[in-house]
Amino acid sequence: xxxxxxxxxxxxxxxxxxxxxxxxxxxxxxxxxxxxxxxxxxxxxxxxxxxxxxxxxxxxxxxxxxxxxxxxxxxxxxxxxxxxxxxxxxxxxxxxxxxxxxxxxxxxxxxxxxxxxxxxxxxxxxxxxxxxxxxxxxxxxxxxxxxxxxxxxxxxxxxxxxxxxxxxxxxxxxxxxxxxxxxxxxxxxxxxxxxxxxxxxxxxxxxxxxxxxxxxxxxxxxxxxxxxxxxxxxxxxxxxxxxxxxxxxxxxxxxxxxxxxxxxxxxxxxxxxxxxxxxxxxxxxxxxx
Amino acid sequence: xxxxxxxxxxxxxxxxxxxxxxxxxxxxxxxxxxxxxxxxxxxxxxxxxxxxxxxxxxxxxxxxxxxxxxxxxxxxxxxxxxxxxxxxxxxxxxxxxxxxxxxxxxxxxxxxxxxxxxxxxxxxxxxxxxxxxxxxxxxxxxxxxxxxxxxxxxxxxxxxxxxxxxxxxxxxxxxxxxxxxxxxxxxxxxxxxxxxxxxxxxxxxxxxxxxxxxxxxxxxxxxxxxxxxxxxxxxxxxxxxxxxxxxxxxxxxxxxxxxxxxxxxxxxxxxxxxxxxxxxxxxxxxxxxxxxxxxxxxxxxxxxxxxxxxxxxxxxxxxxxxxxxxxxxxxxxxxxxxxxxxxxxxxxxxxxxxxxxxxxxxxxxxxxxxxxxxxxxxxxxxxxxxxxxxxxxxxxxxxxxxxxxxxxxxxxxxxxxxxxxxxxxxxxxxx
Numbered sequence: 256x257x258x259x260x261x262x263x264x265x266x267x268x269x270x271x272x273x274x275x276x277x278x279x280x281x282x283x284x285x286x287x288x289x290x291x292x293x294x295x296x297x298x299x300x301x302x303x304x305x306x307x308x309x310x311x312x313x314x315x316x317x318x319x320x321x322x323x324x325x326x327x328x329x330x331x332x333x334x335x336x337x338x339x340x341x342x343x344x345x346x347x348x349x350x351x352x353x354x355x356x357x358x359x360x361x362x363x364x365x366x367x368x369x370x371x372x373x374x375x376x377x378x379x380x381x382x383x384x385x386x387x388x389x390x391x392x393x394x395x396x397x398x399x400x401x402x403x404x405x406x407x408x409x410x411x412x413x414x415x416x417x418x419x420x421x422x423x424x425x426x427x428x429x430x431x432x433x434x435x436x437x438x439x440x441x442x443x444x445x446x447x448x449x450x451x452x453x454x455x456x457x458x459x460x461x462x463x464x465x466x467x468x469x470x471x472x473x474x475x476x477x478x479x480x481x482x483x484x485x486x487x488x489x490x491x492x493x494x495x496x497x498x499x500x501x502x503x504x505x506x507x508x509x510x511x512x513x514x515x516x517x518x519x520x521x522x523x524x525x526x527x528x529x530x531x532x533x534x535x536x537x538x539x540x541x542x543x544x
Numbered sequence: 545x546x547x548x549x550x551x552x553x554x555x556x557x558x559x560x561x562x563x564x565x566x567x568x569x570x571x572x573x574x575x576x577x578x579x580x581x582x583x584x585x586x587x588x589x590x591x592x593x594x595x596x597x598x599x600x601x602x603x604x605x606x607x608x609x610x611x612x613x614x615x616x617x618x619x620x621x622x623x624x625x626x627x628x629x630x631x632x633x634x635x636x637x638x639x640x641x642x643x644x645x646x647x648x649x650x651x652x653x654x655x656x657x658x659x660x661x662x663x664x665x666x667x668x669x670x671x672x673x674x675x676x677x678x679x680x681x682x683x684x685x686x687x688x689x690x691x692x693x694x695x696x697x698x699x700x701x702x703x704x705x706x707x708x709x710x711x712x713x714x715x716x717x718x719x720x721x722x723x724x725x726x727x728x729x730x731x732x733x734x735x736x737x738x739x740x741x742x743x744x745x746x747x748x749x750x751x752x753x754x755x756x757x758x759x760x761x762x763x764x765x766x767x768x769x770x771x772x773x774x775x776x777x778x779x780x781x782x783x784x785x786x787x788x789x790x791x792x793x794x795x796x797x798x799x800x801x802x803x804x805x806x807x808x809x810x811x812x813x814x815x816x817x818x819x820x821x822x823x824x825x826x827x828x829x830x831x832x833x834x835x836x837x838x839x840x841x842x843x844x845x846x847x848x849x850x851x852x853x854x855x856x857x858x859x860x861x862x863x864x865x866x867x868x869x870x871x872x873x874x875x876x877x878x879x880x881x882x883x884x885x886x887x888x889x890x891x892x893x894x895x896x897x898x899x900x901x902x903x904x905x906x907x908x909x910x911x912x913x914x915x916x917x918x919x920x921x922x923x924x925x926x927x928x929x930x931x932x933x934x935x936x937x938x939x940x941x942x943x944x945x946x947x948x949x950x951x952x953x954x955x956x957x958x959x960x961x962x963x964x965x966x967x968x969x970x971x972x973x974x975x
Contacts, residue, residue: 257780257783260779260783261779261780264777264779265777268776268777271776362597365597365601369601369605370597370598370601370602370604370605371602371605371827371829371830371833372602372799372800372803372827372829372830372833373829373833374803374833374834374835376835381807381810381835382807382810382811382837383811384810384811384812384813386813390783390786392811392812392813393811394807394808394811394812395811396807396811397811466804466807467800467801467803467804467807468799468800468803468830468833468834469800470599470601470800472598472599472641473800476774480776504776504777507775507776507777508777508779508780511771511775511777511778511779511780511781512779512780512783514768514769515768515769515770515771515775515780515781516743516769516770516771516772518771518772518775518777518780519771519772519774519775520772
């Protein structure tokens with residue numbers, strides 16, 4: 256039962272990782288931008304949800320009605336104002352820009368909200384669970400975050416496959432020059448992609464902020480696991496990111512079941528093995544070059 | 545490309561870990577001794593190193609209050625040293641919770657600011673590199689808010705080979721072991737303890753020391769193994785605790801990890817009778833963040849408004865100091881307030897005792913100093929090892945205060961180790 260429990264909890268954790276990593280995966284898939292500010296942006300969204308929940312007395316999930324559009328708008332402006340310029344500076348420039356952005360944002364959050372730990376209060380949902388058998392309980396909250404992770408990935412996948420804008424994004428990703436010749440405005444598309452990515456980051460931030468406490472520095476851990484999920488799954492592939500998240504989550508929980516010291520290590524090892532054996536990831540991207 | 549992106553996250557942690565060593569090698573040599581201890585003629589420069597931002601920032605939350613208070617105090621009350629009256633300048637340096645930076649800023653204080661005396665507080669990660677820097681440069685240094693074992697043994701101190709320039713006051717592992725056992729003994733349990741030790745300096749020290757210390761009293765530590773900070777899933781530990789039917793939980797996790805663990809424990813139906821948790825629930829903000837389920841969690845208490853001590857500088861009682869803090873900042877009192885205040889008390893006492901601003905005289909004064917402060921009577925002549933003075937430790941339980949001034953109040957429930965500190969109740973089992 257220990258192993259069944261470890262795998263089940265790992266899958267649920269993986270769903271959360273996929274939710275967090277979806278935006279990172281999208282931005283890399285479309286623009287080849289590795290967004291190092293991803294984790295801090297998620298924490299920023301959590302703070303925004305906290306403000307909304309505090310001021311209006313809303314449930315954190317209801318606050319998404321405000322937080323998602325705001326973060327999407329931030330994404331649009333960020334891409335137009337900053338990342339587009341950075342992209343013109345070569346491959347390394349966006350990396351440095353997002354790195355700097357992460358530091359600036361983290362310190363702004365610290366100025367604004369202090370270092371006090373915060374948490375979004377989801378009430379009894381946070382601790383409620385379904386008892387399957389002895390030694391196997393499934394928490395409602397982890398289940399919900401995994402389902403939302405799945406839905407976000409599926410939704411993004413449908414968007415890229417079925418809508419005109421989504422197809423244009425894939426075209427731009429495949430061959431920017433040719434896409435522009437076809438009359439596609441790649442800068443507008445990039446801004447939309449970043450807006451969508453940050454919209455998913457907002458959802459991820461609210462779930463992260465509800466499951467444990469967070470402070471302005473909490474983005475770094477978030478970024479590592481999201482990043483590993485993306486790389487394991489295959490850079491730029493959304494379904495790969497879901498698979499990568501689940502592989503990472505299960506590796507961590509099964510590793511921890513062997514010995515708690517191996518939990519995080521097992522995740523890192525799987526990441527390294529995938530990099531060494533299948534550098535393009537488990538499910539290489541349809542949208543990747 | 546992704547390989548380039550990796551170093552940011554993991555290496556930050558690595559940098560933190562290996563920092564002390566680097567700080568030493570980068571700043572140790574080549575600095576003239578004449579720079580040290582050379583403040584202006586009639587102004588004493590006291591450097592204060594503390595984590596004000598980053599992961600350890602809650603420890604530094606009381607700093608600006610205490611430093612402002614002290615600046616004001618010294619403006620009205622210059623220090624009398626050997627018949628000369630000195631103005632005091634306090635230079636504060638933020639470590640950003642990075643131990644490498646802690647060593648660097650200590651070096652800056654010594655070489656650029658001409659600090660006569662350096663104070664540092666909060667966790668071995670801050671205290672040790674600062675103390676090492678001072679020891680290397682021959683500048684007197686007073687530190688606190690880190691158990692004394694990592695300060696002394698962690699820096700290579702032995703019974704025979706102590707330090708010349710660096711002095712510390714705080715409690716030690718033996719105290720927290722005694723306090724926790726006293727709290728465990730106040731409730732009826734099967735004496736099975738589930739241990740949540742992280743793989744960091746604290747977790748390593750606790751996991752090595754606790755089993756032997758509690759064995760004699762019939763407690764069994766169930767330690768599933770050290771886990772990494774930042775672990776996102778604790779189902780393995782919870783299953784192990786449930787398997788052993790642990791009715792006591794003990795641990796020294798970082799705050800977000802404990803919040804993750806505690807929420808998952810409830811999902812999985814693990815509910816101990818008593819939970820004694822260090823580090824994660826020291827600060828009211830962290831307890832509030834955990835939410836209603838934090839009601840009844842226990843922790844060690846090093847300072848509270850109920851401590852029956854007064855400041856040797858301002859004559860404030862502990863209660864008055866805490867009240868002043870709450871009034872000034874609008875925030876609930878936290879334990880570091882008293883200890884940061886005491887740092888300045890010790891600094892003044894040492895300078896007055898030395899009767900000179902000469903570094904050697906101040907260090908000599910520190911080695912035999914006895915002073916009554918707002919955290920208790922400190923005595924460097926009777927510590928467990930040279931360079932260390934012990935402070936009293938009691939145990940407390942967080943209780944939800946319905947309609948109270950703050951959502952949670954820390955109630956002292958165990959004073960077996962320090963009977964002079966009044967207990968306001970006994971341990972109530974977790975419901």
